[in-house]
Amino acid sequence: MPNPPLPEEISIELGLDDADDDAALRARAARVLGVREQDLPELCVRKRSLDARKGRVRFHVLLGLGPPPAAPLGDPPPREVELPARVVIVGDGPAGMFAAYALARRGVASMVLDRGKPVQPRRRDLKLLNQQGLVDPDSNYCFGEGGAGTFSDGKLYTRSHKRGNVRDVIEVLALHGAPSAILVEARPHIGSNLLPQVVTALREHLERVGVELRFGARVTELLVEPGRRAVAGVRLADGTEIAAQAVVLATGHSARDVFELAARAGVALEAKPFALGVRIEHPQPLVNQIQYGKAAGHPKLPAAAYKLVAEVDRRGVFSFCMCPGGWVVPASTEPGALVVNGMSLSRRDSPFANSGLVVAVELEDLAQAGLTGPFAGVELQRRIERAAFAAGGGALAAPATRATDFVAGRPSSSVPKSSYVPGLTAGDVGAVLDGAGLPIADRLRRALREFDRRMRGYLSDEAVLIGVESRTSCPVRMPRHPETLEAVDLPGLYPAGEGAGFAGGIVSAAVDGLRIGEQIAARLSRASA
Ligand SMILES: Cc1cc2nc3c(=O)[nH]c(=O)nc-3n(C[C@H](O)[C@H](O)[C@H](O)COP(=O)(O)OP(=O)(O)OC[C@H]3O[C@@H](n4cnc5c(N)ncnc54)[C@H](O)[C@@H]3O)c2cc1C
Structure with a gap:
């Protein structure tokens, strides 16, 4: 008699002392399905979670029957961008980085500006902060390459799955050196010893395809076209003006000076x-x-x-x-x-x-x-x-x-x-x-x-x-148009991530950045068609 068709996946429960290597998982799957091990196809772990409810500690493992998906991680990767950059991204935290990433996937160049320092010199400022109590207002646990997420716990779970592609973010992080366990753990986390390397790898990838990143570049003013028709670019603390067709404001919940400069430019803000x-x-x-x-x-x-x-x-x-x-x-x-x-x-x-x-x-x-x-x-x-x-x-x-x-x-x-x-x-x-x-x-x-x-x-x-x-969440929101994602009263300005009030963690900020990047790329390609 032919074997009954096998399901696409099965869930198995493992006690703390049960073996969990490939051979043990295979033997367990065969037993659960009532088939011989040799009749099973290749198995892959799709999800793994720890359950300590009701005083009984066990692991749940979701096994896929068949090889892992063939698509490469973080598909599609960024490609060579067409210069010059027409998009300025203010803030190199998760929202800003992933906005640049999404744009580069469509070949659109951006310039990413951050007030802080790259991860290595930023580490030295954190040492001064911890050992001498010296606060550098441009380089600290909140400001600098990778944003507030770089020297954090690196928890990667979010409740905002409805708002965008969480899996994409996790895959891009794994592609840039985060442990592959984050692809299957129910509560993935990276940790502050590995996050800086992931952030650096992401930056180097973006630079290789032509994205420009500038550190020590604090934005102090939004430039607006005459008649307030649209945003025109930004001014830096040293007076440099950078023109842009779109500006992404991804400056996080702690950039209080950015709330003020947005208000000066007439951008709507609400508590x-x-x-x-x-x-x-x-x-x-x-x-x-x-x-x-x-x-x-x-x-x-x-x-x-x-x-x-x-x-x-x-x-x-x-x-x-x-x-x-x-x-x-x-x-x-x-x-x-x-x-x-x-x-x-x-x-x-x-x-x-x-x-x-x-x-x-x-x-x-x-x-x-x-x-x-x-x-x-x-x-x-x-x-x-x-x-x-x-x-x-x-x-x-x-x-x-x-x-x-x-x-x-x-x-x-x-x-x-x-x-x-x-x-x-x-x-x-x-x-x-x-x-x-x-x-x-x-x-x-x-x-x-x-x-x-x-x-x-x-x-x-x-x-x-x-x-x-006091900084678990942002006390200010920059309202934006629900479809175009632009600031309600300033076309071309895209408030993004936690500082705009649309995210509450690393992954939700990154997801918001991806959405914004895709939206801008679609707008610019429509305009040039
Ligand atoms: C210590 C710590 C631990 C955390 N742990 C976790 C965790 O485990 N999991 C989790 O999901 N979240 C965690 N968070 C929160 C998480 O880091 C943030 O929610 C997330 O980084 C927000 O992303 P963002 O891109 O919106 O902004 P941010 O990450 O805040 O990035 C904003 C960037 O903008 C730059 N910037 C600000 N003003 C200007 C300006 N005027 N000009 C140019 N650049 C500017 C800053 O330098 C910064 O790099 C933690 C935060 C901290 C501080």
């Missing part, structure tokens, strides 16, 4: 909801214990992650950008102001787990804090960033409170060891947050009690809250 809070740090073994139970410490298990969400007073309170085995870093972009964030290396092997723990700030909250207009959220961020700097005692030391003291509403007199290199100052983070004039600390307290019910031990004496996490 949008965002989030504010702290970074919480635990010993990683404690988080492993809570998440994995008895399986904690198993050599196959990665440093455990978590995701927490609660609602307090109709406001979302949630963990954000959780970095297992990571470091808390100073992400300030202005002297005299303190912002913290998190990063990790690919192995995620620091002894600490950190995560943003933030409260949603709605437009009515801004009004309650006495702030109005498009820059209301920026003003609120500044208030608490300056308060945090002062409470830390300078040189980017960060104010910190044990989680148990925080929920009890008292300052800490000592804090546990931390990954934060500039150092922690034991004190009262709640008082810093109260400086915003909103009940952010109170909402965090109530959510923390709820989180401890869900993750027993989360509210520990060994957990420390570090102030402040």
Whole structure:
């Protein structure tokens, strides 16, 4: 009798001690399908995820029956561009890089301008930031080649699959040196030791096909055609003017001077909801214990992650950008102001787990804090960033409170060891947050009690809250036309990525950049047809 037809893919579950090499997967697949191993075609892993729900830790593996897809990664690659460049891209973060990439796939040249430095010299500025508390407003964790994503955790998951081609972004990153595991892991991540190489490889690829990248090129003005018919180009800090038929503004959520220069050029801006809070740090073994139970410490298990969400007073309170085995870093972009964030290396092997723990700030909250207009959220961020700097005692030391003291509403007199290199100052983070004039600390307290019910031990004496996490999301939006993707009142200007309010992470910013690049290429080819 002929064998029944085989499915295209099957899902198998593996326990921690089950073998997971090719031969073992093949044997398991044959057993699940009730066929002989020799009757199976070639197998390939399509997706791999870790499941630690309900106290039982296992892996789910989705196996494709048949060879992996034949198309090369990141198809099609960029091709030789036709010079001169008619598109200027401001910002070499994920949105800007991928906009240039999409344009180059269609042979359209662009010039990418970034205020910061290439990854190698940027590393030296990060050292000064960590060791001496010196903030260079053009070169820091947010500004420079690769944008805010270069020295980050490099998590590559996004909720915005509907908005564009996430797979394309992941494939392009893998093509430029990111580990191939990102193609199959359900929660892919790269890490700060590998991200700089990926960003450099992407840049070199773009340069080879004729794209021009300039660093140390801070844009200070948008040039507009007489009568405001369209954008005409940009002016740099040194006075150089660069003409363009299209300008992509992909400058990220921390370029406050860009919001101001856009406003000066008459671009519409509006305040949008965002989030504010702290970074919480635990010993990683404690988080492993809570998440994995008895399986904690198993050599196959990665440093455990978590995701927490609660609602307090109709406001979302949630963990954000959780970095297992990571470091808390100073992400300030202005002297005299303190912002913290998190990063990790690919192995995620620091002894600490950190995560943003933030409260949603709605437009009515801004009004309650006495702030109005498009820059209301920026003003609120500044208030608490300056308060945090002062409470830390300078040189980017960060104010910190044990989680148990925080929920009890008292300052800490000592804090546990931390990954934060500039150092922690034991004190009262709640008082810093109260400086915003909103009940952010109170909402965090109530959510923390709820989180401890869900993750027993989360509210520990060994957990420390570090102030402040103020740049999880952009407080400003540049509205754009839903079809042309141009700024509503300035043709030829394309607000892109997180700073425009259309992304919230590396992948969503890259996806937005790809969309913008494709849109501009289509427009320019229609115009020249
Ligand atoms: C420490 C840290 C860790 C993070 N970890 C993760 C993570 O694990 N996963 C994730 O998805 N997201 C993470 N993020 C967020 C993520 O990096 C951003 O969402 C993403 O980089 C936004 O991309 P973008 O291209 O819109 O802007 P950005 O990456 O912010 O890039 C903007 C670029 O514009 C340049 N620029 C600004 N102003 C000017 C100007 N006037 N002239 C010229 N150039 C200018 C800047 O130098 C910068 O390079 C992290 C962020 C930080 C700071």
